[in-house]
Amino acid sequence: MAFDDEDLRLAVYRGFAETGRAPEPRELAERFGASLETVRDGLRALADLRHVVLDDEDRVLMAHPFASIPLGFAVMGRSTLWWGGCAWDSFALAHLLPDEPDVLVSTRCPGCDRAHAWVVGRDAPPDGEQVAHFLVPVTRMWDDVVHTCGHQRLFCGERCVDVWLERSGNERGYVMDLATLWRLARGWYAGRLDRGYTRREPATAAAYLREAGLSGPFWGLPAEQG
Structure with missing residues (x-):
């Protein structure tokens, strides 16, 4: 064959x-x-x-957005369980899987170990005051992809991010709310289950990130003008 x-x-x-x-x-x-x-x-x-x-x-x-190793997230569909590679990928699965109108994303806050779960669908972001913290900036995300994905996590809020940063000795990365995370995940992987998929060119990727509401050098983008 x-x-x-x-x-x-x-x-x-x-x-x-x-x-x-x-x-x-x-x-x-x-x-x-x-x-x-x-x-x-x-x-x-x-x-x-x-x-x-x-x-x-x-x-x-x-x-991406699939993973074969646990990196902090589980994603449950109607009859299938996936490992969520990171916050970004976990929120993306509902948008990519044609037979899943929504999925249940579950994780624990790295700051306090509290359990969290959201029903993530295609129509609107889930409710919640939690935030996502991404540790590794976009220019270094592929240096060690497993490390990068393992450090795109969801926290109870800014206070838990600060607790985790102090405990781990890491420097602060980029913090976003659930709505921004959902917009980032919504169309990033569109087409990956289709024949002929090609990765975005840098300019197209930058435009997508800006449309999701991201800015600044962490994402390789200009800072927002105040």
Whole structure:
């Protein structure tokens, strides 16, 4: 069975969407009737293009907004459970999955360990006074993607962000409310389950971030004019 890297990308993404887990390289090799090394070469090519994140054995750790490892969030649909890779990705799943009108996103505040859950849908942001804190600025997000995603978290509020920063020794990143997080997540991954998806060019990405309500050097954007 002939296949190319786009077939492989779709198999990974649609496998995640349908089952909540990433197909193993050996499963993909059996599906396409290909050698394991051919599949691994294809997965590495997808990783080079930032479509997937792999571990040392070429297993898929992340195919944004999907994750195969726990990073602080669980996302429940009608009958499928996904790991949420981060606050951004967890809020994005409801917008990407065609058969899920909404999802239940759950997590714990890193500042005080309080449990939180929201029903996230496509029509409007969920209610809540909680805030998202992103630690790693956009120019360094791909230096260590797992670290980056593991530090895009949701907190009870600014006070819990401050408590966590003092305890962890990290410097303050970017804080946004739930509505801004929802706008950021709403269309960022549009098309990833479709054939022919291409990543945004920098100018298009910058325009999207501005439209979501983000600004400043953390996002590689000019600061808001007061």
